[in-house]
Amino acid sequence: MAKIIGIDLGTTYSAISIWDEKRKIPVIIPNLRGANTTPSVVSVNEGGQVIVGQDAKQNLWVAPEDTVSQIKREMGNDFWVTMKGQKYNPQMISAFILKYLKTCAEQHLGEPVHDVVITVPAEFTDIKRAATRDAGLIAGFNVHRLINEPTAAAIAYQVNRAEGGNKVYAVYDFGGGTFDVSVIEITPDDVTVIGTGGDPRLGGLDMDEAVMRWLVREIGTKYSVDLSNDEPAKQRLKVDAEEVKKALVAADSFTLSVPYLAVINGKPLSVKLDVTRARFDMLIAPLLNRSLDCLDAAVKSAEEKNGRGWESIDGILVVGGPTRLPRIREVLRERLRERCPDRDVELKCDLNPDEVVALGAAIVASGIVPIGRPPEEVESMSTEQKQAIQEKGAAEVAATAPKLDIFDVTGHSLGIAVEGTKFHKIIEKESVIPIAMSHGPFTNGGDFTTELLVEVYQGEEAFVQANTKIGEVRITGLEPLPRQQQMLEVKFSLDVSGTLSTVCTDMRTKKTYTGSFTFDGITRMSGDEVKKRRQVLQQMMPTNTPQATNTATAPAMQPSGSQPSAAATSSTSPTAVPELPEDQIPRDCIVYWKEAQDCLKVATVEQRLRLVNAMTAFAQAMQTKDPKLIEKGSFLLQDVLLEVRT
Numbered sequence: 001m002a003k004i005i006g007i008d009l010g011t012t013y014s015a016i017s018i019w020d021e022k023r024k025i026p027v028i029i030p031n032l033r034g035a036n037t038t039p040s041v042v043s044v045n046e047g048g049q050v051i052v053g054q055d056a057k058q059n060l061w062v063a064p065e066d067t068v069s070q071i072k073r074e075m076g077n078d079f080w081v082t083m084k085g086q087k088y089n090p091q092m093i094s095a096f097i098l099k100y101l102k103t104c105a106e107q108h109l110g111e112p113v114h115d116v117v118i119t120v121p122a123e124f125t126d127i128k129r130a131a132t133r134d135a136g137l138i139a140g141f142n143v144h145r146l147i148n149e150p151t152a153a154a155i156a157y158q159v160n161r162a163e164g165g166n167k168v169y170a171v172y173d174f175g176g177g178t179f180d181v182s183v184i185e186i187t188p189d190d191v192t193v194i195g196t197g198g199d200p201r202l203g204g205l206d207m208d209e210a211v212m213r214w215l216v217r218e219i220g221t222k223y224s225v226d227l228s229n230d231e232p233a234k235q236r237l238k239v240d241a242e243e244v245k246k247a248l249v250a251a252d253s254f255t256l257s258v259p260y261l262a263v264i265n266g267k268p269l270s271v272k273l274d275v276t277r278a279r280f281d282m283l284i285a286p287l288l289n290r291s292l293d294c295l296d297a298a299v300k301s302a303e304e305k306n307g308r309g310w311e312s313i314d315g316i317l318v319v320g321g322p323t324r325l326p327r328i329r330e331v332l333r334e335r336l337r338e339r340c341p342d343r344d345v346e347l348k349c350d351l352n353p354d355e356v357v358a359l360g361a362a363i364v365a366s367g368i369v370p371i372g373r374p375p376e377e378v379e380s381m382s383t384e385q386k387q388a389i390q391e392k393g394a395a396e397v398a399a400t401a402p403k404l405d406i407f408d409v410t411g412h413s414l415g416i417a418v419e420g421t422k423f424h425k426i427i428e429k430e431s432v433i434p435i436a437m438s439h440g441p442f443t444n445g446g447d448f449t450t451e452l453l454v455e456v457y458q459g460e461e462a463f464v465q466a467n468t469k470i471g472e473v474r475i476t477g478l479e480p481l482p483r484q485q486q487m488l489e490v491k492f493s494l495d496v497s498g499t500l501s502t503v504c505t506d507m508r509t510k511k512t513y514t515g516s517f518t519f520d521g522i523t524r525m526s527g528d529e530v531k532k533r534r535q536v537l538q539q540m541m542p543t544n545t546p547q548a549t550n551t552a553t554a555p556a557m558q559p560s561g562s563q564p565s566a567a568a569t570s571s572t573s574p575t576a577v578p579e580l581p582e583d584q585i586p587r588d589c590i591v592y593w594k595e596a597q598d599c600l601k602v603a604t605v606e607q608r609l610r611l612v613n614a615m616t617a618f619a620q621a622m623q624t625k626d627p628k629l630i631e632k633g634s635f636l637l638q639d640v641l642l643e644v645r646t
Contacts, residue, residue, distance in 0.1 A: 002372025006361025011177025152360030195302025
């Protein structure tokens, strides 16, 4: 049977996982570099090809104008970036990342992969979920389900846990760009979400921003230089702040050295600053307080809706890279002592916080029958053909997948604007999905109108101005009738992925109207738009998809946390060696260039890709004639040469 994978499409890092049918566990699939996580960064090189991951991250210095990161925060927004003169929206940038991850999975498994489950923040609106699904389609996936990230983490924990019985946990998911909390009840047979909360603009990136601002101030004090308006320097310091954050997980202090940070009065500025953990903890304190407020709100919601308050909480599951920070774990333990003074409530940290969401996605995927065909073929299939595939694979899936029921919920109430300003709820917050609810009748406010605008909001307040507009459905072709004579029923349907559809029914004629769901000029992509963008992606990310192989001869899957051998790679990165006359290369750099040329003759496929990427970056830096960028490109080339030597 075809394979189906799970993907954690993160703001800063992404990961892939698959269910190992023999060992009955989810396992991480390494990327083409052999790493378990991939930076969610995209760049376009001089040849017009797309680079994803660590190579693209290194281009943040060499070609920042052609490199994009943190795009997940803009998912579903009317937001565009330009690389090499071409404009791309968040769906397309995310599709590049997903396509790279798809290639990693195919090279590792030795066969094509067309089916996927993707995780999203619990706070994602319908527009953002639809945009994520579109990105998956553009990348060549059949997106079977979107699953909330904290729910996926809880599922991974449920499958891996040893103890039995029912438990109630708060999942504290502090990611790179978003923060989610879900209160989840776990039994041996199911996972049920009973409370939610979060902040879509809170994450590790905000910690980096706080550190960066402090560094700018310290540089002003120590070096008498004002970098507050120097955006390139601030961007570099923000990336360096991530290294500070990682170092202070284990160390009490860290010395940050930044060579050639800026040019001041014609002279290069290099800085060296000491950052203590105490200072760092102080800088991030406001962010952690915001996260604790969200945690309290989620538990309060669980208590109000399901009678499970702090007295029912058995522990907190920590998820996301930043939760490795000692201060986060300290404040969580402090909050547990405050809220549960008479009990010893545990803080669960036993699963890799960077991988647990992807592992949960793979577990969800294990219960789904993959189609095994690219989406362009699936779109032409009849309903009967799809059902036949489902029926054929159902028995095998049932025999190998864990027996687990998942009851996820919507994180917000959904409704429409009535009487211009009032919010009429149709689906209540934390309703178990999938769900369909109908309300009515609603009438027309004007005489003889043939068109009605249904404005859709999410939130909990009585007036729409205090809630968040997520879209609108324009109903056209109505029979012209006097004011308040139209009688319409509005039906909201949320599928298992939390994707909303809206249908209006004329209660007199029983005629139904399905409008196009738009928001701020953003319309869900049509099938033709998805196909067009998929063709563009194929041109910019050419790959040689492996032919299906016998599973007995496919590369062995590696368990989470192992150090897999490097997988075979495809040409998702540039392969043409850049031309650079030696008389144009600085004397202290030419030795590295010559060594790289020599290494190309004996390099493996993966080593060649990395060398060419580094050589291309160095050549681009030479074109800028900027000493700082040339220095950075030289260091990058040296780093890759050291890796190839070993």
